[in-house]
Amino acid sequence: MRDKIKKKLNELRENSLFRVMPEISEGAGKYISVEINKGFGKTEVRKYINMASNNYLGLSEIQEIKRASADAVLELGTTSGASRIVTGNYNLYDELERVTAEFKQTEASLVFNSGYAANVAVFSALADRNTAVFSDKLNHASIIDGILLSGAKHIRYRHNDIDDLAALLEKHKDEKDKIIATDTIFSMDGDVCRLRAIVELAEAYGAMTIVDEAHASGIFGRGRGYAHEAGLEKRVDIHMGTFSKAFGSFGAYVAADRDIIDYLRNKGRSFIYSTSLPPAVVAANLAALKYVKNHHDIGYRLLDAADDIRRQLQVMGFDTGDSVTQIIPVILGTNERVLMAKEFLMEKGIYVGAIRPPTVPVNTARLRMTVRLDVLDETERILDAFRTLKAAGI
Numbered sequence: 001m002r003d004k005i006k007k008k009l010n011e012l013r014e015n016s017l018f019r020v021m022p023e024i025s026e027g028a029g030k031y032i033s034v035e036i037n038k039g040f041g042k043t044e045v046r047k048y049i050n051m052a053s054n055n056y057l058g059l060s061e062i063q064e065i066k067r068a069s070a071d072a073v074l075e076l077g078t079t080s081g082a083s084r085i086v087t088g089n090y091n092l093y094d095e096l097e098r099v100t101a102e103f104k105q106t107e108a109s110l111v112f113n114s115g116y117a118a119n120v121a122v123f124s125a126l127a128d129r130n131t132a133v134f135s136d137k138l139n140h141a142s143i144i145d146g147i148l149l150s151g152a153k154h155i156r157y158r159h160n161d162i163d164d165l166a167a168l169l170e171k172h173k174d175e176k177d178k179i180i181a182t183d184t185i186f187s188m189d190g191d192v193c194r195l196r197a198i199v200e201l202a203e204a205y206g207a208m209t210i211v212d213e214a215h216a217s218g219i220f221g222r223g224r225g226y227a228h229e230a231g232l233e234k235r236v237d238i239h240m241g242t243f244s245k246a247f248g249s250f251g252a253y254v255a256a257d258r259d260i261i262d263y264l265r266n267k268g269r270s271f272i273y274s275t276s277l278p279p280a281v282v283a284a285n286l287a288a289l290k291y292v293k294n295h296h297d298i299g300y301r302l303l304d305a306a307d308d309i310r311r312q313l314q315v316m317g318f319d320t321g322d323s324v325t326q327i328i329p330v331i332l333g334t335n336e337r338v339l340m341a342k343e344f345l346m347e348k349g350i351y352v353g354a355i356r357p358p359t360v361p362v363n364t365a366r367l368r369m370t371v372r373l374d375v376l377d378e379t380e381r382i383l384d385a386f387r388t389l390k391a392a393g394i
Ligand SMILES: *Cc1c(COP(=O)(O)O)cnc(C)c1O
Pocket: 114, 115, 116, 117, 119, 140, 142, 183, 187, 212, 214, 215, 242, 243, 244, 250, 251, 252
């Protein structure tokens, strides 16, 4: 066993796929600080504009949200103490689910400990060996893991390829239970799913639709998500989204009709067999949700700014793929080019992600830039850095 582990680790190292944590001392804020060891016990802290996190709206820094979270700790302590269905429930939790359902305009909602835990629960509870799950090839890993755990037939269709999905539905039309699953915004490309066509196919073939709004919640549809943006919210069966991205906190929700929520509360193993979220997190989620409700244009402000930045990058000659959201890939091709570009931008004080295979297809290595509402005052500096990157021939 240990030999096998050593061998696998060596393989990862040899293929430059060994993952290490970036040496970041603070990574959620507007600026990322990185402590640099200068030797002789001296360190220097460098600051970079944070264009790599999913804290799109910068809500983690909003005073009233931080205050709500701190107050909850002082009043209720640091833990929930147990699973929700044992003693880990408290009023704030019920209120969060009530407000979430109201916001999403569904009958009910259920809060999960993370987006990962939510997807694992949803798919493993709803699907079984007699279910066919049609899933976009670029769907998030947590959807894939949930499907695998369920034992369902896992039918992957080419990314955003409606003809492929239609052909696969036709081929498997005699399967009794069918689910179509899609991210609404894809995390490495910043493109959106073709939801209208998906919903129409689902209705034609009697499939249930599940959307993962992790990157759209808080932003599209006045914060409600992409299904609302597209006016299709009533035709989607299950809406999953997270509090860990634009809402600047942690945890996730599933919003749907009452039967589905009752079912997940009874059958969702990651919900039942895990200690529920602590008060600090639940209070932050609730405050962030209320904040977005009261400032429902902030998502659109972010998207407008991202449009502007994307257009300027395209004018400079960069390939931003099919991005139409706050996630902007800058596709450079080889791993070497991407790593060089990342270093170059860091020299200019800008931190972006460098995404390589196997996370993205071979020869599409890219910078993954996420636009944040609170860095817009630095837009000129960001664009200047990309201009000099282009001039340097990278
Ligand atoms: C981030 C993400 C998740 C997981 O959410 P966490 O709260 O980080 O566990 C699930 N689905 C998608 C599409 C995501 O981007």
